[in-house]
Amino acid sequence: MTDGNHRDAAHGDSNGLMELAQRIVAEAQRRGATGAECVMREGRELSATVRLAEVEQLKQAGGKSLGIRVFLGQRSASTYSSDFSWPAVTQMIDSALGIARIASEDPAAGLPQPEELGRWEGDLGIYSPAAARVDTDAGVDLARRAEAAALAADPRLRNSEGGSFEAGEGRRIFANSLGFAGEYRRSSCSIAAVPIAEEDGKMQRDYWYTVAHDPARLDSPEEVGRIAAQRTLRRLGARKAPTARVPVVFDSLVARSLLDQIFTAVSGESIYRGASFLAGKLGELVAASGVTVVDDGPRPGGFGSAPFDGEGVAKRRTVVLRNGRLESYLLNCYTARKLGLRTTGNASRGLADAPGVGYGNLYLEPGTQTPEELIAGIPQGLFVTEFIGSGVNIVTGDYSRGAGGMWIENGQLAYPVEEITVAGNLKDMLQHIVAVGNDLEFRSSAAAPTLVIEGMTVAGR
Amino acid sequence: MPAESLHRDARRFFFERYGMTSADLERYLAAALDRGGDFADLYFEYQSTSSLLMEESLLKSANQGISVGVGVRVLAGERTGYAYSDDLAPEKILRAAETAAHIASGPARTHIVGLREVPSRATLYPVVMAPTDAELMAKLALVERADRAARAYDPRIEQVRVSYADEVKWVLIAASDGAEAADYQPLARMGVFCLARDGASVQRGNSGGGGRVDLSFFDRQLTPEELAGQAAREAIQQLQARECPAGEMTVVLGPGWPGVLLHEAIGHGLEADFNRKKTSAFSGLVGQRVASPICTVVDDGTLPGRRGSLNMDDEGAPTQCTALIENGVLRGYMQDRLSAGVMGAHATGNGRRQSYAHMPMPRMTNTYMLPGEDDPEAILRGVKKGLYAVNFGGGQVDITNGKFVFSASESYLIEDGKITAPVRGATLIGNGPDVLTRVSRVGNDLKLDQGIGMCGKEGQWVPVGVGIPTVQIDRLTVGGTAG
Numbered sequence: 042m043t044d045g046n047h048r049d050a051a052h053g054d055s056n057g058l059m060e061l062a063q064r065i066v067a068e069a070q071r072r073g074a075t076g077a078e079c080v081m082r083e084g085r086e087l088s089a090t091v092r093l094a095e096v097e098q099l100k101q102a103g104g105k106s107l108g109i110r111v112f113l114g115q116r117s118a119s120t121y122s123s124d125f126s127w128p129a130v131t132q133m134i135d136s137a138l139g140i141a142r143i144a145s146e147d148p149a150a151g152l153p154q155p156e157e158l159g160r161w162e163g164d165l166g167i168y169s170p171a172a173a174r175v176d177t178d179a180g181v182d183l184a185r186r187a188e189a190a191a192l193a194a195d196p197r198l199r200n201s202e203g204g205s206f207e208a209g210e211g212r213r214i215f216a217n218s219l220g221f222a223g224e225y226r227r228s229s230c231s232i233a234a235v236p237i238a239e240e241d242g243k244m245q246r247d248y249w250y251t252v253a254h255d256p257a258r259l260d261s262p263e264e265v266g267r268i269a270a271q272r273t274l275r276r277l278g279a280r281k282a283p284t285a286r287v288p289v290v291f292d293s294l295v296a297r298s299l300l301d302q303i304f305t306a307v308s309g310e311s312i313y314r315g316a317s318f319l320a321g322k323l324g325e326l327v328a329a330s331g332v333t334v335v336d337d338g339p340r341p342g343g344f345g346s347a348p349f350d351g352e353g354v355a356k357r358r359t360v361v362l363r364n365g366r367l368e369s370y371l372l373n374c375y376t377a378r379k380l381g382l383r384t385t386g387n388a389s390r391g392l393a394d395a396p397g398v399g400y401g402n403l404y405l406e407p408g409t410q411t412p413e414e415l416i417a418g419i420p421q422g423l424f425v426t427e428f429i430g431s432g433v434n435i436v437t438g439d440y441s442r443g444a445g446g447m448w449i450e451n452g453q454l455a456y457p458v459e460e461i462t463v464a465g466n467l468k469d470m471l472q473h474i475v476a477v478g479n480d481l482e483f484r485s486s487a488a489a490p491t492l493v494i495e496g497m498t499v500a501g502r
Numbered sequence: 503m504p505a506e507s508l509h510r511d512a513r514r515f516f517f518e519r520y521g522m523t524s525a526d527l528e529r530y531l532a533a534a535l536d537r538g539g540d541f542a543d544l545y546f547e548y549q550s551t552s553s554l555l556m557e558e559s560l561l562k563s564a565n566q567g568i569s570v571g572v573g574v575r576v577l578a579g580e581r582t583g584y585a586y587s588d589d590l591a592p593e594k595i596l597r598a599a600e601t602a603a604h605i606a607s608g609p610a611r612t613h614i615v616g617l618r619e620v621p622s623r624a625t626l627y628p629v630v631m632a633p634t635d636a637e638l639m640a641k642l643a644l645v646e647r648a649d650r651a652a653r654a655y656d657p658r659i660e661q662v663r664v665s666y667a668d669e670v671k672w673v674l675i676a677a678s679d680g681a682e683a684a685d686y687q688p689l690a691r692m693g694v695f696c697l698a699r700d701g702a703s704v705q706r707g708n709s710g711g712g713g714r715v716d717l718s719f720f721d722r723q724l725t726p727e728e729l730a731g732q733a734a735r736e737a738i739q740q741l742q743a744r745e746c747p748a749g750e751m752t753v754v755l756g757p758g759w760p761g762v763l764l765h766e767a768i769g770h771g772l773e774a775d776f777n778r779k780k781t782s783a784f785s786g787l788v789g790q791r792v793a794s795p796i797c798t799v800v801d802d803g804t805l806p807g808r809r810g811s812l813n814m815d816d817e818g819a820p821t822q823c824t825a826l827i828e829n830g831v832l833r834g835y836m837q838d839r840l841s842a843g844v845m846g847a848h849a850t851g852n853g854r855r856q857s858y859a860h861m862p863m864p865r866m867t868n869t870y871m872l873p874g875e876d877d878p879e880a881i882l883r884g885v886k887k888g889l890y891a892v893n894f895g896g897g898q899v900d901i902t903n904g905k906f907v908f909s910a911s912e913s914y915l916i917e918d919g920k921i922t923a924p925v926r927g928a929t930l931i932g933n934g935p936d937v938l939t940r941v942s943r944v945g946n947d948l949k950l951d952q953g954i955g956m957c958g959k960e961g962q963w964v965p966v967g968v969g970i971p972t973v974q975i976d977r978l979t980v981g982g983t984a985g
Contacts, residue, residue: 141564443907464929
């Protein structure tokens with residue numbers, strides 16, 4: 042397994058896209074742009090779904106697209122297309138220049154400083170050519186085995202949304218008029234199962250999955266099916282919980298959503314707009330002392346790892362919260378300039394828009410207790426295994442989400458609950474993370490261990 | 503009528519621009535059925551988009567783009583094979599057809615019915631000039647008007663962000679049963695976001711609207727000033743908001759966008775794919791009472807100019823008005839071709855997809871409840887204690903157990919029949935198959951939303967509409983923080 046960045050450096054650019062990107066940047070300058078960037082994406086995907094042992098869907102395809110951003114001094118505009126022909130490209134450049142003329146002079150707009158450009162040197166371990174080599178039959182077989190294992194686990198599992206296998210790889214190219222030209226590849230594959238259990242005329246559904254850059258590192262489909270079955274069965278017989286103020290335990294899968302909210306709150310885009318409950322709190326204690334949150338952009342094998350960000354700035358490791366103290370926002374060049382700070386290499390990039398802010402691999406550092414130990418210490422409370430809806434207001438921190446999970450009685454998981462809400466305010470919630478589990482596991486680009494939060498309101502009956 | 507001629511040109515668009523002929527389409531379809539599939543279709547899409555973003559009174563971002571591609575689908579029983587290409591060169595389309603064909607395993611179907619144009623209806627899109635073709639300066643003027651109006655609303659409005667986005671899709675569908683259909687689908691939307699500050703208190707307000715319309719819509723029907731006023735008012739109003747109560751209580755929904763309740767609580771559960779697979783909490787309930795007798799709910803893709811409306815769905819079937827619940831009784835499901843075929847039902851024009859890179863599936867169009875007889879004022883006067891929710895963010899549903907949520911962004915306490923204090927945002931949660939049985943009053947003031955809905959399902963996003971009159975729900979769990 043090698044990082045695509047170096048692979049291509051060694052073997053050359055097979056289809057000339059990198060050269061094309063550089064040529065586009067040069068052409069934009071020739072046509073009057075004072076600065077320019079070109080982003081390209083190329084990828085392919087395979088997905089297979091098996092339902093009740095029959096193949097349900099097979100999808101296989103690939104494509105590529107490009108985006109161009111031009112500057113006329115402090116004014117900028119972007120265009121995108123999937124047409125790589127030179128006449129189409131020159132038309133895109135001209136139309137971007139045309140739109141840029143009506144854009145406003147924005148003092149904070151612009152490319153990075155030349156010294157900010159760079160890339161992480163080292164093997165990120167995010168690409169395996171094996172992912173795209175899994176053939177349809179093998180994919181169908183993995184999907185079939187995952188579903189079969191789930192349905193075989195218990196007679197109450199009689200229906201299913203299916204087992205599935207997905208694989209893909211993508212290549213990203215970025216060039217700008219300051220001479221930066223870089224590219225990398227990333228691959229991914231996954232197996233999932235979504236069984237449905239029925240008891241007393243009521244159905245419940247849940248899922249489990251495994252994901253990796255390299256198919257050799259996936260868990261077995263049988264393991265995926267077994268856990269999916271377990272997670273689905275434990276929901277049977279769910280009832281509403283009483284309305285109460287009790288400690289709430291966030292299962293590690295749902296604790297991850299808290300990191301997305303922390304991210305939005307520390308993202309330069311929310312901060313410079315004053316649209317975050319953490320705006321202006323740099324250096325302050327905003328969370329409990331056991332809370333340390335890190336964005337590790339170049340984490341080896343990370344699902345969000347990349348050598349450079351959406352502006353050609355090297356990815357890095359940034360401590361966002363250290364023992365509860367807000368140590369850094371996450372910034373791209375634009376938001377950094379707005380705040381009088383330096384970029385943290387967190388520019389995200391679509392094709393059509395100016396760079397946004399994104400995280401690489403954002404995680405909350407684990408504590409020492411097992412999830413079982415955390416639950417054992419709670420006389421009465423809620424163990425949340427699922428959130429539905431997105432009732433979170435980052436401006437005020439107000440938090441109110443639909444939830445499902447298990448009711449905790451005397452340190453034990455007593456019975457499943459559903460149709461309840463969990464509410465509070467993120468400002469208080471972060472301060473009241475009273476315990477952090479030891480079960481940190483990266484299953485996506487954000488990860489958190491099990492967390493115990495006090496002082497939240499559960500609404501039910 | 504320019505609107506009609508744009509619509510008629512849709513068929514010629516791909517033929518002229520890409521030099522395709524009906525014979526080419528038949529050749530691709532034959533390749534797709536080369537291994538014995540039952541049905542194949544091609545979905546050609548050319549999408550052109552433009553957008554503007556104003557913030558701090560600066561036009562910070564402006565962009566436009568084009569995406570082109572074709573999706574090839576092969577059905578074999580309940581199996582679907584799918585492949586797509588973003589290159590319309592004949593060899594690339596043939597390659598995609600051959601890939602999709604792999605879903606079937608049998609001898610080729612040699613006979614492809616000759617393609618014939620499906621007669622199209624008078625267009626539902628009142629568009630004289632494609633919004634994407636309108637002058638950038640005219641769009642900029644709309645955005646500037648909203649920015650000025652929001653800032654002028656109240657000195658406590660501190661931040662204003664205004665977005666404008668439009669798109670036009672040219673679509674051509676050719677199917678192995680001989681149907682060939684085309685459409686030209688415009689869509690435009692404006693959004694305003696405001697932040698209000700009063701001392702240490704900061705609050706946000708949002709608004710948005712649009713439809714399958716051109717720029718004149720924002721001059722005549724929903725002005726930038728109206729949108730700005732709505733967002734600014736919500737932000738200012740929220741500055742006074744108290745904690746929202748928690749627990750079960752009477753909830754009165756205001757008219758319009760609160761119809762997102764219907765979308766989440768019953769809409770998704772009535773999409774045919776979940777019912778064909780018997781994975782929906784509504785499976786097998788057709789003919790049974792699932793709502794109080796004063797509730798009639800439809801999904802209607804034929805409302806002129808609406809965001810969720812379409813002349814035809816993404817399988818080429820004409821859209822229609824489908825009764826989902828009639829006087830409290832479950833009537834039927836929203837179908838796409840695959841589910842309708844398996845279930846022996848008629849197509850309802852609900853087969854939709856995000857783009858050529860996605861398979862179609864049953865999706866909503868505009869989902870709303872028909873008006874009842876009650877005076878909305880009288881509904882509120884009759885509530886001793888409850889919550890009056892008038893604006894919402896999004897929602898979500900678990901179609902298998904029926905639990906749904908939707909998040910109120912603007913709501914008020916009702917005390918002794920009067921609207922009193924604004925309260926902070928809160929999520930409302932309920933159970934789809936029984937929430938409408940608790941509807942005790944339905945107002946005579948049906949309103950459709952302004953055109954902001956985006957619905958996500960299995961990773962695919964499509965524009966939709968919702969609507970509802972003022973309704974009273976006798977018991978719903980409100981996820982506040984106050985005891």
